[in-house]
Amino acid sequence: MALRTIFADPMLRLLVGAVVLAAVLPIPAAQSGTAQGLANVGIFTLFxxxxxxVSRSEIGRxxxxxxxxxxxxxxxxxAMAxxxxxxxxxxxxxxxxxxxxGFLYLGVLPSTVQSATSYTTLAEGxxxxxxxxAALLNILGVFVSVPIFLALGGTGEGAVGMETIERIALILLLPFVIGQVVQGWTQGWVTRNKRHVVWLDRLVIALAVYVAFSGAVEQGIWGRLDPLAWGxxxxxxxxxxxxxxxxxxxxSGALGLPRRDRIAFLFAGAQKSAAVGVPLATILFAREEAGFIILPLLLYHFFQLVLAAPLANRLSTATHPPGGGDCAAPTTRS
Incomplete structure (x- = not known):
């Protein structure tokens, strides 16, 4: 798949831009508190x-x-955790x-919403x-990803105490609950401003990446990962x-799901959400830790898109293959 096609995703361009900016112009330690405060305000608004x-009726269905x-x-x-x-x-x-x-942290995250849905559509799922x-998984992720991460022994190099749990509740859970309560009055506004809301989402996530990765750069991430470590x-x-x-x-095949449902299961089950993972990491971990921990997430997010597009095209083509039949499993051969 051509890089030009991969980078057509605005979110991916912003994530790469945030990492590059942090690499060449990291936030100075003296200003890290202010930057983190701004990121927290953005994350509160995002959730x-x-x-x-997220419609309550959709959740019910x-x-x-x-x-x-x-x-x-x-x-x-x-299983992924x-x-x-x-x-x-x-x-x-x-x-x-x-x-x-960071691999454990990546494993406990929910799937994406936008790209999982887009590729399911492309694959005729x-x-x-x-x-x-995907919406339900993201809602559950806000509540269960951290407990699962902690239960499996993941705390980074620092301790996760009540203060961190309180920050998660105040910055992630509280605004989401407030949004659910007021959505009857705000649904029209959100619908009319959907384009601006989506860009606000992207910018908040990019800011969180910039803040987190700046901390990793200041801690010498390039010197701490030699070529063998990158391998x-x-x-x-x-x-x-x-x-x-x-x-x-x-x-999904073992469960006997219809083909179109299997395709939805595939993309929801394999993809991981930077939209949840990055903001959560900036709250859960110290700034100097977060950039290291989200590195697997950032790379996984990139390569899941590299894989998903040709995979969706192959599944779509295999829906009505010449001579009939069905494909037994996805393949990325082109």
């Missing part, structure tokens, strides 16, 4: 808008489809501890089910992508 946008929802929840927050834990342990021999624990399931990092990303995509596809 307030998320609460306004999704919960009724237990045959799809129960397995996807167990896959995303169970354990895969992240396994990789975190295995790769600790060649990665700095904070980068290694069940778009409605994709929207509902271990690439190997871990490839392994988790393989587990996420093949595992989700095979599980």
């Amino acid at each position: 307030l808008l998320n609460g306004m946008r 999704g919960l009724l489809n237990w045959r799809f929802i129960a397995p996807i929840v167990l896959w995303v927050f169970g 354990l895969a992240g834990l396994g990789l975190s342990t295995l790769l600790s021999i060649g990665l700095p501890p904070l980068v290694a624990v 069940n778009t409605g089910l994709s929207v509902i399931s 271990f990092l690439a190997l871990g990303i490839a392994a988790l992508l393989a587990v996420g995509n093949w595992g989700a596809w095979l599980l």
Whole structure:
């Protein structure tokens, strides 16, 4: 897939731009508190808008489809979390501890909403089910990702105490709940300003990446990852992508789901959300830790898009292959 096509995603361009800016012009330590405060305000606003946008009726419809929802929840927050834990342990021999624990953090995150839905549509999958399931996974992620991360032993190099839990509740959970309460009065405004709201989302996430990665640059991330460590990092990303995509596809087949539902399951089950992961990391971890921990997430987010587009095209083509039939599993061959 051409890089030009990959970088057509505005969110990806902003994430790459934030990392590059942090690499050449990191936030000075003296101004880090102010920068983090601004990021927290943006994150609060982001989750307030998320609460306004996610329809309560959609949540209800999704919960009724237990045959799809129960397995996807167990896959995303169970199997993928354990895969992240396994990789975190295995790769600790060649990665700095904070980068290694980043694989566990990556594993416990929910799936994307926009790209999972877009690629499900492109692959001729069940778009409605994709929207509902991705939204539900993101809501659950705000509540369960951190407890699962902590239960599996992930704390970075620092302790996660009540103060951190309180920040998560105040900056993530509270605004989302407020958004759900007021969405009856704000739904029209959000719909009319959808384009601006989406760009606000992207800018807030990019700001959070900039703040987090600035801390990593100040801590000498380039010197702490030698070529061998980058090799271990690439190997871990490839392994988790393989587990996420093949595992989700095979599980959905074992469950006997219709093909269109399997496609929705595949993209919801394999993709990971930077929109949840990056803001959450800037609250959960100290600034000098967060940039290291989100490094696997940033790379995974990039390569999941590299893989998803040709995969969706292949699945779409295989829906009505010459001579009839169906494809047994996704493939990225072109």
